[in-house]
Each structure stands twice: as structure tokens, then as C-alpha cells.
Amino acid sequence: MSAPPATDPAVREQPAAPAVRERRPRSRFLWPALALPGAIWLALLFVAPLYVVLAIVFGGVDPIFRTPVPVWNPVDWNTAQFSDVFRHIVGDDGYFGPALLRTAVYVLSASALCLLIAYPVAYYVARYGGRWRKLVLALLIAPFWISYMMRMLAWVNLLQNDGLVNRSLRLGGLGPLAVDWLDGRGFVVILGLVYGYVPYMILPLYVGLDRLPANVLEAARDLGAGRVATFRRVTLRLSMPAVIAALLLTCLPMLGDYFTSDLLSGSPRTAMVGNLINTTVLTPGQTGQAGAFVLLVLVVALVPMLLYVRSARSEGLSS
Amino acid sequence: MTALSRWWQDPRRRPRGLQAITIGYLVWSLLPVLIAVVFSFNAGRSRTLWQGFSFRWYWGDPERSVWHDATMHTALTHTLLLGVVATAITVPLGVAFALGLDRWRGRIPEGANIVMLFSFVIPETLLAVALLFVVTQLATPLTLGTSAQVAGLVTFQLSYPVIIVRARLMTIGKQYEQAAIDLGASPMAAIRRVLLPMLMPAIFASAVLVFADVIDDFVIVRYLSGDASTEPTSVKIYNTARAAPTPALNALASLMLLASFLAVIVGLLAYRRLRRGEKDVSSIESFAGGL
Numbered sequence: 001m002s003a004p005p006a007t008d009p010a011v012r013e014q015p016a017a018p019a020v021r022e023r024r025p026r027s028r029f030l031w032p033a034l035a036l037p038g039a040i041w042l043a044l045l046f047v048a049p050l051y052v053v054l055a056i057v058f059g060g061v062d063p064i065f066r067t068p069v070p071v072w073n074p075v076d077w078n079t080a081q082f083s084d085v086f087r088h089i090v091g092d093d094g095y096f097g098p099a100l101l102r103t104a105v106y107v108l109s110a111s112a113l114c115l116l117i118a119y120p121v122a123y124y125v126a127r128y129g130g131r132w133r134k135l136v137l138a139l140l141i142a143p144f145w146i147s148y149m150m151r152m153l154a155w156v157n158l159l160q161n162d163g164l165v166n167r168s169l170r171l172g173g174l175g176p177l178a179v180d181w182l183d184g185r186g187f188v189v190i191l192g193l194v195y196g197y198v199p200y201m202i203l204p205l206y207v208g209l210d211r212l213p214a215n216v217l218e219a220a221r222d223l224g225a226g227r228v229a230t231f232r233r234v235t236l237r238l239s240m241p242a243v244i245a246a247l248l249l250t251c252l253p254m255l256g257d258y259f260t261s262d263l264l265s266g267s268p269r270t271a272m273v274g275n276l277i278n279t280t281v282l283t284p285g286q287t288g289q290a291g292a293f294v295l296l297v298l299v300v301a302l303v304p305m306l307l308y309v310r311s312a313r314s315e316g317l318s319s
Numbered sequence: 320m321t322a323l324s325r326w327w328q329d330p331r332r333r334p335r336g337l338q339a340i341t342i343g344y345l346v347w348s349l350l351p352v353l354i355a356v357v358f359s360f361n362a363g364r365s366r367t368l369w370q371g372f373s374f375r376w377y378w379g380d381p382e383r384s385v386w387h388d389a390t391m392h393t394a395l396t397h398t399l400l401l402g403v404v405a406t407a408i409t410v411p412l413g414v415a416f417a418l419g420l421d422r423w424r425g426r427i428p429e430g431a432n433i434v435m436l437f438s439f440v441i442p443e444t445l446l447a448v449a450l451l452f453v454v455t456q457l458a459t460p461l462t463l464g465t466s467a468q469v470a471g472l473v474t475f476q477l478s479y480p481v482i483i484v485r486a487r488l489m490t491i492g493k494q495y496e497q498a499a500i501d502l503g504a505s506p507m508a509a510i511r512r513v514l515l516p517m518l519m520p521a522i523f524a525s526a527v528l529v530f531a532d533v534i535d536d537f538v539i540v541r542y543l544s545g546d547a548s549t550e551p552t553s554v555k556i557y558n559t560a561r562a563a564p565t566p567a568l569n570a571l572a573s574l575m576l577l578a579s580f581l582a583v584i585v586g587l588l589a590y591r592r593l594r595r596g597e598k599d600v601s602s603i604e605s606f607a608g609g610l
Contacts, residue, residue: 035419039431045474049449121344124337145579147535149556150572154351157366256444294448309436
């Protein structure tokens with residue numbers, strides 16, 4: 001906190017105090033009045049909808065119309081729908097299990113690949129950007145302004161059977177080789193996720209690495225640490241909070257992703273939990289199932305979400 | 320010490336490897352999109368084989384070009400409509416929310432702040448499904464289509480202006496507002512005449528960010544769309560990308576790209592202009608510090 005010294009005498013001065021107290025009542029209602037519209041909006045359209053999901057998952061299904069019948073009172077909640085979904089995840093006919101496992105594998109490997117790409121790029125721009133830094137930063141931010149769908153469409157164009165990728169493979173002397181890239185290949189979906197979410201990782205990493213105090217790095221070198229040792233024992237450790245924040249910010253949206261798999265494969269062989277939500281949510285009679293998947297993802301996402309909220313709040317309090 | 324290890328230890332060695340990774344990344348991240356834009360100007364039907372330059376898919380083709388295909392037309396205008404309306408609601412709501420959260424002490428604002436942070440990181444699909452349930456299962460004024468889409472988008476985007484404005488409020492501090500009140504301004508006037516002008520760059524930045532994010536949104540607008548007339552461009556791309564589309568789809572996507580970049584450039588110019596006025600602010604700051 002940097003309160004300019006000029007204000008200090010004013011605070012200590014006695015006569016100013018009553019005047020401030022006089023105006024208190026008016027500003028006491030001002031801040032709540034400003035905050036309440038937003039708070040009410042979030043209560044009605046963020047918190048309440050999540051409760052509606054619970055009421056539907058633990059509610060019943062109309063026997064004739066197959067429409068969900070939400071149960072509002074938690075005392076009357078019926079776990080039949082949820083345990084039904086749960087049985088299909090772990091039980092003998094656990095046909096939802098593979099998709100959940102696949103989601104974990106895809107999200108973890110895509111996040112790891114994202115970090116492998118994003119860290120060196122962010123490190124290079126933060127440390128050695130030089131006079132190109134502004135231009136490079138603009139190019140790094142550019143994917144943010146390009147819609148996700150357009151970026152996936154770009155890859156669909158490149159990877160389709162007569163696309164540029166196959167064509168250049170053919171030119172490269174690989175003969176009549178035509179790989180059907182978009183036919184349910186896991187690694188294509190993972191690379192699509194990496195392509196889609198890596199910009200979200202580079203930016204927080206860049207901010208974190210840019211803030212590293214240069215004198216600490218110089219001190220490490222002056223004290224005899226080599227390049228590798230400086231990086232491993234100083235840079236990497238100091239940038240750990242940024243790495244964790246960046247991982248959280250990429251993992252969380254990936255958990256609900258279904259469109260990447262839909263566009264780059266479209267096959268149930270690469271279905272993620274998002275695809276399970278997407279296919280059940282619009283099917284009559286399966287609304288409860290969709291709700292159960294939403295609840296499942298919410299529970300899994302709760303820990304990273306809490307971590308993020310905690311770090312964001314402590315950052316706000318300390319600075 | 321061998322030459323190799325001396326080279327490795329040299330503190331002034333240029334990081335060629337890192338440079339190569341960065342350049343490679345930039346090419347990989349931008350070239351596919353650039354190719355897609357180039358093929359939107361293709362004269363033929365192919366999105367992979369160059370057949371000459373034309374504006375056929377923008378307006379030349381009497382049936383399938385963006386200009387003449389009603390569905391593309393609708394998608395484009397609906398996207399821009401959502402962008403404008405959602406931004407116009409989100410930014411004032413968020414700025415007021417940020418001011419209130421920053422100054423109001425107690426449990427309610429504390430809880431509201433936590434909820435706001437959750438809304439920032441929740442996977443979008445979860446919020447979209449929850450809102451879909453609300454709209455379809457409950458009797459609310461919201462109906463599938465524009466009203467539900469706007470409500471969903473505002474909910475999802477509200478945290479951006481709040482986070483940006485609060486970060487700015489933290490650097491501004493309370494002294495200017497206090498000075499205005501000491502000089503006889505009412506709290507409301509202090510906000511309007513002192514705080515809001517100082518927050519203008521942050522407000523503008525968040526408006527641009529929200530607008531660009533809304534016109535690129537896919538998950539919420541898809542679930543909450545009513546019929547084909549409320550399906551924005553992202554949904555149109557999703558629906559047709561794998562169904563043998565013409566380069567008109569590339570043209571549609573390129574137009575959205577153009578809209579985003581125009582918003583960013585306008586935002587950047589205005590931001591610079593607003594920051595230019597801030598020179599006074601920083602001189603005030605140094606003046607106060609020097610006293």
C-alpha cells in the first residue's frame with residue numbers, strides 16, 4: 001500500500017473527523033446499492049441454476065412424458081437417477097466409464113503439452129523479448145480474439161482428406177498416403193485441445209515470469225549458479241504460482257469441452273464427458289442423466305476452482 | 320573446460336532454442352487461421368485447392384455467399400446484436416458491482432465476491448446446461464432465444480469487468496475520492512466526477528474484452544438458442560464445419576475475425592486516448608508524493 005505522506009497529517013487532524021462522520025450515513029447505503037444488482041444477478045442466474053440442476057438430478061421423471069420433475073425440498077430427494085448413472089460408470093455395464101477415463105487422460109496430457117509449449121514461449125518473451133516484445137505479445141494475444149470455432153474450422157480444413165496436410169505429405173514423397181485424420185483419432189483431439197487452450201496458458205505465465213525480480217536472478221548467477229541451476233532453483237520455484245494458475249485456467253474449461261472432439265473427430269471413440277452431457281441434455285427422458293454428469297464435473301472441478309478462488313483472493317488482499 | 324561447455328555456460332549466449340520454439344509456436348498458432356482466411360477468397364468451391372481470387376463467397380455468389388445466404392446473414396447480425404446488448408448490460412452492472420464489492424465490508428459482499436470468482440472459472444458447459452434447465456423447466460420471463468442468451472452471456476461475462484475494475488481500483492487507492500469528499504463532494508459525486516473518469520481506461524478495456532468474447536461465444540449461445548434465427552456464427556460454423564461446407568463458411572468466420580479485430584483496434588486507440596489524459600493524474604500523483 002502506498003499512501004502518499006501528504007494525507008497523513010489530514011488523517012491525524014481532529015477537526016476533519018466530525019465532517020466525515022456526518023456524511024457516513026449517506027455512503028453507508030451507497031456501496032450496497034452499487035453491489036446489490038450484480039449480487040442479485042449472480043444469485044438468480046448463477047447460484048440458483050446450479051440448485052435447479054440438483055433438484056432435477058435428485059428429482060423424478062414423469063412416467064408418461066419422460067420429462068424431468070424437479071424436487072425442490074432436499075428432504076425428498078431421490079438418488080435413483082444419480083445412482084443409475086453412477087452404476088453405468090463403475091459397474092459391469094459401465095459404458096460411461098471409458099469416456100470419463102478418456103476425459104482425464106485427454107485433459108491431463110493436453111495440459112501437460114500446453115505447459116511444455118507455453119512455458120518456454122512465455123519465458124523467452126519475458127526475458128529476451130527485447131525490441132520485438134510488443135509485436136510478439138500482440139501475436140501471442142491474437143488467438144484470444146479469434147473465435148474457438150474458427151480456429152477449429154481452420155484445422156478441419158487442413159486435416160480433411162484432401163486437405164493441405166495430406167497434400168503436402170503426398171508431395172513429400174509419401175506416395176498415395178491419405179490419412180483420415182478426422183476419423184476418431186485421440187491424438188488429433190488432444191492436439192486440438194492444445195491448440196485451442198494454449199493461449200490461455202501463455203498469458204498468465206508471461207505475467208508471472210515478467211514479474212520475476214531480475215536482481216534475484218542476477219544474485220543467483222553472481223553466487224555461482226549456472227544457467228540450469230538458476231533456472232531450476234530460482235526461476236522455476238518463483239514462477240510456480242503462475243504455473244499453477246495457468247494450469248487451472250486451462251484445465252477447467254477443458255473439462256466441459258465437447259466441441260473440439262465433435263469437430264476434429266465426431267466419433268464416440270474420442271467422446272469426453274462433455275460429449276456425454278451434450279448428447280444427453282437434448283434427448284428427452286435423459287435430462288436427469290445430463291444433470292448427473294454436470295454434477296459430476298462440478299464435483300471434480302470444485303477443487304481446482306477453490307484453489308483458484310483462494311489464490312485470487314489472497315492476491316487481492318496482499319497487494 | 321571444453322568449448323562446448325564454455326558455450327553452454329556463457330551468460331550472454333543468445334537463447335536460440337527458445338527463440339526457435341517461440342517462432343515455431345507463433346507460426347503454428349496463426350498460420351492455420353491465415354490459410355482459412357485466404358481460402359475464403361477462393362474462386363472455386365474448394366477450401367483446400369486455390370482456384371483464383373474472388374469475392375464470390377462474400378457477395379458474388381447469388382445463393383451461397385454470406386451476403387445472399389439468409390442463414391449466414393441472420394447468424395452474423397444476431398451475433399453482433401448479442402455482442403452489443405450483452406456488453407451494454409454487463410459493463411455497467413460489473414463496474415457498479417466492482418465499486419460496491421471494493422468498498423462495502425461485511426459477509427454479504429465477501430460471499431458475493433467468492434461467487435463472482437467461481438463464475439469466472441466454472442466450465443462454461445456446466446453453466447449453460449444449468450441455465451438451459453432453468454429456462455426449460457421453470458416459468459421465468461426468459462425464453463430460449465435472445466433473452467436467455469443475453470442473460471447467460473451477462474452471467475458468464477460479469478466477472479471480467481469486476482476483476483479488471485477492481486485491479487485498477489487497487490492501484491488508484493482511496494485518497495482522490497477522500498480528497499473530493501473533504502472538498503465537499505457527496506459520495507455519489509466523488510464517484511461520478513473523480514473515480515469514474517480515472518476508471519475509464521479499465522471500463523473501456525473490459526467493454527472490448529466482453530464484446531470480443533461474446534461474439535466468439537459458443538457453448539452458452541448454442542444451448543440457449545431457440546430456433547435457427549437465433550443461432551449465431553459460432554453455432555453455424557459448428558453445425559456445418561464437418562458437412563462439406565463451401566468457402567462461404569470461411570468467409571463468415573473471417574468476417575467475425577474482422578469484427579473482433581476492429582473492436583480491439585478501436586478499443587486500443589480509445590484506451591490510448593484515455594490514458595493520455597492520465598498524464599495529469601500521474602503528475603498529480605507525483606505532486607502529492609512530493610509534498
